[in-house]
Amino acid sequence: MQDVNYIKHLNAVFNQFSKDSRLNPTHISLYIALFQLWNLNRFLEEFFINRDEVMQLSKIGSKSTYHRCIKELNHWKYIVYFPSHNPYRGSKIKMLKFGTSSGQVVGHNNSQIETSTGQALVPIYKHIQTIKNINSNKQKNFKNSISEDFKNENKQKRACTERSRGIPNMDNLKTTKNKNYNEPL
Template identity: 65%
Template sequence: MENINYIKHLNGVFLLFSKDGRLNPTHISIYVALFQFWNNYHFPKDFYVNRDELMQFAKIGSKTTYHKCIKELHHWKYIVYEPSHNPFHGSKIKMFNFGTSDGQVLYPNPNNNGTSNGQALVSINKPLQTIKNNTNETKLDQPKNQNEVISFFEKEHWSALEAKKFFNHYQGIGWRVGGKTKIVDWKATARNWMLKAEELKAEKTEVEASQQMDNLKTSTHKNYHEPL
């Protein structure tokens, strides 16, 4: 078992997320799901996960997207991922402790066109000190106001209406997930909201397309003696 400080770890890794332009909401959703499993297992050195269970927890519907993102998290040194070909065994996961000065992640060197050569280690120790000294500027548990949420959603290419829906929902339940667990990083929660909205939009499009196809179907043997 590792000695993990829950808050320091999440503060550290979410700060790294905010500075890493390679990540999208799916990467963060998978990481948060993995962290919850790790927490439930009391932070062992490594543990095993079931793909379907992890996808359900992370709200991911596509296996292709899941495999792409979890492999990238492994490649970018956020986790160690050892896939299993045995569905009854599960994939092996190792998590790094980002709540200490040893927590590090690899960033691509822009002079090397994103290749692994020449990558520089970025320590999270200094950013964590920044959090302590500037709590008003880096407070992540909830936004300052609705306008900050709207600005963030527009930056992510989402409408102000969707931003207001998100703000009103979490404002009404005290900025807690499910009304129980206090949010650590509202921006990560917002990205998960966007991911879920995309999935719902895709499902709605599929349903509408299916209904349209059903409406186009007509019988080739119509009984003209039937009353209108």
């Protein structure tokens, strides 16, 4: 098992991707699928892959595109690819390391935290502030929702009263309430 900092590695490889004009989205998608499998294999020096699984993870539909891209990633020194040629045994992959300095400095201003394991740390106050913002937004949305429901209820009562007085039929299909169809019933 290699000592790999997940975030550092991805940041460094994304930086490299941005500089490399040879890459297209298929190469990047394939690399990310391989990185995910490497992570699932606990960052072993080398690990075996199943072509169908990698194609599914990377959303590559063509075997020829898959083979072209994996060979190019090998040639361009993003991975080391050992083709199997055996239908019962997958090919072997070695992921080359990116962003492998010792320890990681996280934060900004005077809130930098360095770790010996390379683990990224985020100060707790950032999490607390995020939770406070979420709760504040939920309360505002709840109050606005109640206010809207109250207004709509009063409009419906007025419409019923007007209909009972013989006022011509109002268009019942129109509504002033903005509905969010992403919320469950």
